[in-house]
Amino acid sequence: MKHNLKVDLVCLFPKENSTSHKTDKFDLVRDEENPIAVLRRGLKFTIAIRFSERNYEDERDIVKLIFSFGPNPNAIKGTKVTIRLDPKSTDFEHHNNWYAGFLERSGDLFTLEVSASVHCPVGNWFLQVETSRVYSTLPPSTFDYESEIYILFNPWNQHDLVYMPQGELLDEYxxxxxxxxxxxxxxxxxxxxxxxxxxxxCVLPAIMLMFNSSELPTASRGDPIKVTxxxxxxxxxxxxxxxxxGRWDGDYDGGTAPSSWTGSVEILQKYLDKHRSVNYGQCWVFSGVVTTICRALGIPSRVISNLVSAHDANATLSVDKYYDLSNEELNFDPLNPTGEDSVWNYHVWSDVWMARPDLPIGYGGWQAIDATPQEISSGFYQxxxxxxxxxxxxxxxFNYDIGFMIASVNADLMRWKIDPMSDLGFTQIHCNKYHIGRMILTKQPHIFDANGDKDRQEITNQYKAKEGTPAERYFLNKAVRCSRFANNVHSLSHSNSEDVEFELQELEKINIGESFALxxxxxxxxxxxxxxxxxxxxxxxxYTGVRAHVIKKSEGEFRIKPKSTEVLRMVVTSEEYLDKLVEYCILKLYAVATIVETGQVWADEDDFQVQKPKININLPDGVQINAATKITMSFRNPLQQVLTKCKFNLSGPTLLRNQILHYRNVKPGVxxxxxxxxxxxxxxEQKIVATFSSKELLDITGSAKVKVFDENY
Incomplete structure (x- = not known):
């Protein structure tokens, strides 16, 4: 009796397969000593198996490929797949199934084409080759392939739930x-x-650590809805x-200030090395990491910025602000003691692209996901x-969290004033239907403007109908009607006479150190x-709307003649505001007015950011590959104080690894x-990103593009 075939070698050709699978940029694939296969489901790849001692016999030898996923592989759950090699199998059977077929047989060497099911779990799989003999009493022999195999989503395959028909956009997303x-x-x-x-x-291993620390079953890791x-x-x-x-109070001792990060890599590396959470992030940092994870897994993703974003804490589809009898805003919500509505200057989340078989036809495509912890959904911050x-x-x-997202981009801003005569205790004095979701932005595909915002794309109309149109009001009211709390709030309206008009003038660009006027x-x-x-x-x-310091206040009373105008001006000097600035240098201008004769109350506010200098990155227009090139970074200290604990953070894929450069104290104006x-x-074309931080000054950034030429140029 002949013994089982002995497997001498299994090769997955990581570099060769990566080209057709569009995974050739992964460092894991490019590793010179131990390249790891990174593949996409639903697409063929090549495997070679070499036997020793004797050749394969068609009628007697059985060869199986066994792919396993997770700690407890299970065939029923799709986390263990066994494929028996059939010399007669020559092509795909079905995209729902795993497949293996012969490409070439030459003596002791098999060359196979294999494909993972287009619905299989994504992550690190393991391969075992099992050999046995027909009618033999010998136990099967096994050969374990030495490396893990990463299988990812495939947005280029029309049968994958993350398939994007506009294939050219995948270069970006x-x-x-x-x-x-x-x-x-x-x-x-x-x-x-x-x-x-x-x-x-570090990215794919960090993602695997994240999944293994979660409660997501391994069998669910092929479903982009559950994965995202x-x-x-x-x-x-x-x-x-x-x-x-997450941290938003400006105190970042024991970690890194969010504004100092240049990207996701250093964060994921720290997470992978320490196996614990990294300090610190804010909404835009959360979104940057989310987008990195999704793109690494093959899920099309983009970062979304909502300018003037509502946090609706009590599901009323409104942001409610309350004022006392002296027109001073209350710093709490008297009708919702467990939470308080807020308006963030901006809020950032991510969009991911997928089909939605759990929803009616027409609701696939872009889907919003937000990793910033704001409200609990199904028992977790998600x-x-x-x-x-x-x-x-x-x-x-519809699933998931649609009401919260509607409020984020289109809630009404309602102002209420104490009214002892009202059953509610408050009377609505103003309702602004246009303040929330002023503009929703993302990066335009295929463009990168290192010196400006020409790569900005407005997508507000993808989230809501044009403000003020019947369609916009219809869809908001449709959402309101489905919520008892929202119905109660939106049914109340104010009826005061309004015969005096007010306009709070929006400020133009203000550089740090300049005076301005309200x-x-x-x-x-x-x-x-x-x-x-x-x-x-x-x-x-x-930027979350939490108040830090009062800089200046002015109160007054005057009479205005019929059919006439008046202009009030309050000047704020740099000496008055510089030492009261907090992270990101955002200021709120606020005005409230009461008409004595009619009881009309009006209020409005304007937030703006004092502009800081950008880092100027000086480097040649073109540089040679594998050759050292000197670059310089510079900016002038805009403050009238010494900068201490200074450091630069730099990052540029294929140009340099993440680096932190410490710098001496910087005197004013230097x-x-x-x-x-x-x-x-x-x-x-490659890119480099830099940030500068100090104890006194944060959020100084810069970037540059450079053309890299190969040796033959």
């Missing part, structure tokens, strides 16, 4: 490893460069040992995936004299300048 995140208040936001770095060697919901839960650390600890089409059409009954235009359109009581104030705030060498590894 899956393969682009540097992008932008728009941050800052309405009117002064800017695109901040971010290195997604999804092809770095899990990602939104695990990127924050609120419920578990997630990737990032959000989405929420269909953009469902958000736009007010379908609050300007209020008032027009009496009535035929009678009106007595106006006003309160104007300026203060510093965190130029900060530092040089470093880069060694480009890959030809083509």
């Amino acid at each position: 899956v393969l682009s490893d540097v992008g932008k995140i728009w941050i800052g208040p309405w009117g002064s936001c800017r695109g901040r460069e971010w290195v997604f770095g999804q092809f770095y060697g 919901r899990c990602i939104s839960k695990m990127v924050n650390s609120n419920d578990d040992n997630g990737i990032l600890v 959000c989405g995936p929420a269909s953009l089409e469902a958000i736009k059409k007010g379908q609050v009954g 300007i209020l235009n008032i027009k009496n359109v009535s035929d009678q004299v009106r007595t106006v009581k006003t309160l104007m104030s300026a203060g510093s705030i965190f 130029m900060v300048k530092i040089a470093i060498n880069i060694i480009p590894l890959v030809p083509g």
Whole structure:
């Protein structure tokens, strides 16, 4: 009796297969000593098996490929797959099934083509080759392939749930490893460069650690709906040992200030090395990491910035602010003691692309997921995936978190004043239907503007109908009707006479160190004299809308003649605001007015960001591959104080690994300048991103593009 075939070698040709699978950029594949196969499901790849001692016999030898996934592989759950090699099998059987067929047989060497099911779990699989003999009493012999095999989603395959028909967009939403995140208040936001770095060697192992720390069953890791919901839960650390600890108070001792990160790679490397959450993140950092994870797994993803974003804490589809009898805003919600509505200057989350077989036809495509911990969903801090089409059409009954997302982009801002005569205790004095969701932005595909915002794309109309149109009001009211709390709030309205018009003038760009003025235009359109009581104030705030410091306040009372106008101006000097600025240098201008004769109350506010200098990165237009090139980075200290604990963070895929460069103290008005060498590894257009931070000054950023030429240029 002949013995079982002995497997001498199994080769998965990681580099050769990676080209057709569009995974050739992964460091794991490019590793010179131990390349690891990174493949996409539903697409053929090549395997070679070499036998020793004797050749394969068609009628007597049995050879099986056994693929296993997770700690307890199970054939019923799809986490263990056994494929018996059949010399007569020559082509795909069905995209739902795994497949293996012969390409070539030459003596002791088999060359096979294999494909994973288009619905299989994604992550690190393991391969075992089993050999046995027909009618033999010998136990099977096994050979374990030495490396893990990563199998990813395949957005290029029409049968995969993440398939994107506009294939050219996948160059941006899956393969682009540097992008932008728009941050800052309405009117002064800017695109901040971010290195997604999804092809770095630490990224896929860090993702596997994240999944293994979650409660997502291994059998569910092929479903993009469940996978992306899990990602939104695990990127924050609120419920578990997630990737990032969120912090918004400006105190970042014991970690890294969010504004100092240049991208996701350093965060994921720290998470992988320490097996614990990394300090610290904020919404745009959470979103950057989410997008890195999704693109690494093959899920098309983009970063979304919502300028003027609502946090609806009590599911009323409104943001409610309350004022006392003196027109001072209350710092709590008297009707909702467990939470308080807030308006963030901006909020950032991610969109992911997928089909939604759990929803009616037409609700696939872009889906919003948010890893920033705001509200609990199904017992955890997670959000989405929420269909953009469902958000736009007010379908609050659909999965997941549609109502919360509708409020984020389209809640009404309602102001209430104490009224002892009202059964509620408050009377609505103003309702702004246009303030929330002023603009929703993402990066435009195939463009990167290192010096400006020409790569900005507005997608507000993908989240809601145009503000003020019948369609916009219809879909919001449709959502309101499905919520008892929202119905109760939206049914109340104010009926005061309004015959005096107010306009709080929006500020243009203000550079740090310059003075500015709060300007209020008032027009009496009535035929009678009106007595106006006003309160104007300026203060510093965190971008989440939390107040930090009052900078200046002015109160007054005056009479305005019929059919006439008045302009009130409050000047704020740099000496008054510089020492009260907090992270990101955002200021809130606020004005409230009461008409004595009619009881009319008006209030409005404007947030803007004091502009900081950008880092100027000086480097040649073109550089040679594998050759050291000197670059310099510089900016001038805009503050009238010494900068201490200074450091630069640099990152640039294929140009240099993440680096931290410490810098000496910087005196007021002095130029900060530092040089470093880069060694480009890959030809083509490459990008570098830098941040500067100090104890006194954060959020200084810069970026540059460079053309890298190969040796033959």
